Amino acid sequence: MRFPVPALRPAPALLAAAVLSIVGCSDGDPPSAPAAPSVPAADEAPSSPPPRRAEHLLLISIDALRANRLACYGGRAGISPSVDWLAAEGVRFSSCHAPMGMTLPSVTSLFTSRYPDETGVVHNQARLDPREWTLAERLKESGFRTRAYIANGVLRPGASGIDQGFDAYERIYDEYKMTTLAVDAIESGFGAEGRDFLWVHYMDPHQPYDRREPFATEYLGAYDGPYDAEAETLDRIFVEKEALAPRDLEAILAVYDSQVRYIATQIGRVLSALETSGRAAETLVVLTADHGEELYARNAYFYHANSLYASVTHVPLIFKQSGTVPKGVVVDDLVELVDVMPTVLAHLGIEPGAGDAVTRARGLDLHDAFEGAEVRRGDALAQLARSVYALRTPRWLLVDNPDGYVPRSVPEEGEYPIAAVELYDLERDAAERLDVATAHPDVVEKMRRRLEARRRRLVETATEKQEMSAEDLEELEQLGYLGDK
Ligand SMILES: [Zn+2]
Structure with missing residues (x-):
């Protein structure tokens, strides 16, 4: 679908308003209307827009x-x-x-x-x-x-x-x-x-x-x-x-x-x-x-x-x-x-x-x-596929590869081994060369808990994804926002 479909949770009236605001500027002409306010989350109080800089x-x-x-x-x-x-x-x-x-x-x-x-x-x-x-x-x-x-x-x-x-x-x-x-x-x-x-x-x-x-x-x-x-x-x-x-x-x-x-x-x-x-x-x-x-x-x-x-x-x-x-x-x-x-x-x-x-x-x-x-x-989070995760803080980098995933990309015969768990002390080893996981089991544990907490929040959010209701779909269809454009 070329054009955006609005978020799922807003009330139907807000949903329609959001769609109409998109329709209003979809004809290829640069719009001259002032910026339309975005739809606030259903569970958040509306607030005034930030200053335009x-x-x-x-x-x-x-x-x-x-x-x-x-x-x-x-x-x-x-x-x-x-x-x-x-x-x-x-x-x-x-x-x-x-x-x-x-x-x-x-x-x-x-x-x-x-x-x-x-x-x-x-x-x-x-x-x-x-x-x-x-x-x-x-x-x-x-x-x-x-x-x-x-x-x-x-x-x-x-x-x-x-x-x-x-x-x-x-x-x-x-x-x-x-x-x-x-x-x-x-x-x-x-x-x-x-x-x-x-x-x-x-x-x-x-x-x-x-x-x-x-x-x-x-x-x-x-x-x-x-x-x-x-x-x-x-x-x-x-x-x-x-x-x-x-x-x-x-x-x-x-x-x-x-x-x-x-x-x-x-x-x-x-x-x-x-x-x-x-x-x-x-x-x-x-x-x-x-x-x-x-x-x-x-x-x-x-x-x-x-x-x-x-x-x-x-x-x-x-x-x-x-x-x-x-x-x-x-x-x-x-x-x-x-x-x-x-x-x-x-x-x-x-x-x-x-x-x-x-x-x-x-x-x-x-x-x-x-x-x-x-x-x-x-901290900063990174991942490889859905298998290996890395959490970086100013002091430490933890790499967690519990399933022993071996990435294979260009060329496939090449091996890129990653240990089950790796820890780098970035203050002493900015190049991330020396794995110190065995020397710091307490840090590994702490970083793992932090990583898991961050991942859990993402997974919970991802699984909340759902199909649009039949009602919303029909509304969008009538407005011409379903199908290829
Ligand atoms: Zn790229």
Whole structure:
């Protein structure tokens, strides 16, 4: 189903109002009506909307971008000037984590503020339940024009359901062309006729690793083999667990980095267009990634789908808008991708919206952190399929694999062993190399209880999902919101 179906719990009158507000802006014209208030949860008292700090939203996400390859996160100098500029102009979260090392589950969490176990999207072949409310739907409901340019085929229109709520949603393989379309969208009246949302999702640091010139030649220097960054080579290294000399590993990373540098150039084009459009002062810019990349950090593995360690879960997160977002602030508290949506909605003056158990946003509004207050959650959750879970606190990382699950992804012959339980002391071992589970059984127990409590809450929420009533379905059908559109 292309168009959103409202949440299940609101009273029928509110449900109809919500549907009608969507109908009212579904004709393709930018709506001029003021933002309609979202439907409050049946069990929550209505509250006034938060103050509106930005009119428009530009969301830039980059696939498989490991945070610490960017210069502003500790990567090589000069690799990411546009992103570094954004960070210097806004708030940079130094410790944001994704819930999975896989595109669709993670992007779904970004767009719903809910964890994979709640949305049921735990692999790339899943389809987003149309009953979930996405960021795009909430913005559309509030009168935004919603457009997206996407490079990753996993997110292609119609397949994943992540396009629900978008007026226009296009997948473009060539990222230079995709950037040109985004630049055109900004230069041809972004924000001129009403509130605007533009999402641009880059693919490039993702496998296969392509040499992006002139950066690859610059980063490779005098290296003349024997290794390259071809998929065949990286598969063989993973399957055979080849030990790489530092110079060979650096050569492979140089190719990955050449892609990061290339994408930073494209992002620079988009940001420049916004700055010269006259809309930058009214626009919140958010930059993040769906997940990182292992890059040989463990098990001789380069990619992401098998892992739930920091190399894969740690993602960049930057907010920028002159005048409403502090400049040059770095927040070190642990935050999660699910926190992006509540923060964005609050910044745009929009209530989180229909908050029944099926669609309630899980994330935190991070605005307090902009001003130096502590983010209250204190931990971050990640998972592999429905089998392995990881809970991270500032001090510890627990990995719980009770069934001995062995992830097998690209190529299937490669083994990525994970122990039944692993514990890392992040204060002494930031690289997560030394499993200290046997030395700290008390910490393992405590972390397990904390993990179980968090998981239990998610499972309870997920199982509360139910089919819409026949009455609600009929109402929606009459309004034309069932069936393919
Ligand atoms: Zn991805």
